[in-house]
Amino acid sequence: MSIRRIAVLASGRGSNLQAIVDAIAAGRLPAEIVGVFSDRPDATALERVATDRRWGHAPKEFSNRAAYEQALGDALAASTPDWIVCAGYMRILGADFVQRFNGRLVNIHPSLLPLHKGLHTHARALEAGDSEHGASVHLVVPELDAGAVLAQARVPVLAGDDAQTLAERVLAVEHPLLIATLELLCAGRLAEREGQPMFDGHPLFSPLALDSAGNLNR
Secondary structure, eight states, rough: OOOEEEEEEEEEOOHHHHHHHHHHHSSSSOOEEEEEEEESSSSSGGGGOOGGGEEEGGGGSSHHHHHHHHHHHHHHHTTSSSSSEHHHHHSSOOOOHHTTTTTTTEEEEEOOOSSSSSHHHHHHHTTTTEEEEEEEEOOSSSSSTOOOEEEEEEOOOOOOOHHHHHHHHHHHHHHHHHHHHHHHHHHSEEEETEEEEEEEEEEOSSSSEETTTTTTEE
């Protein structure tokens, strides 16, 4: 199997990025990290890769959003990624940027999409009285957290949960969910065709589900 080239967009500590690095090191993921790109030059995520694979620039360094995304896009394109993973990247990507990398952008989001798009998902799940919460990996489209969902992991909402305890339970499944999804993407079993997710050559109409062994199933 050929080695897939993965670029990562991150704004924070990079825990999902570290999960990818660890999966590659363990031989589970036939891939290499070709670059980490951040809107925060001091993001801890950048420190998880060699200096020649770091790109960290604040949008305020540029004349406007379009100029920032052009520079980000040019740097990304230069790394020739097969897949671009948004892993805790806290900026909404513009339509031109998304179109430039259409079909290669995936994001991990801490909710069971289409529920709770955007921020503060754990508190919102509690406020809504949800019995389940979780995480989703989805294709990126110009509309926030609205792309087709590839895979999900579910956790129960327990009596006495607050946003912090629920966040910790979701984070525990986020990493295995992301790695299992990337395994399928790197193997070509999971793909995108004109906005439609495909699994083993057939349309995927509902997200794959992560089981307790860390595998994804229909």
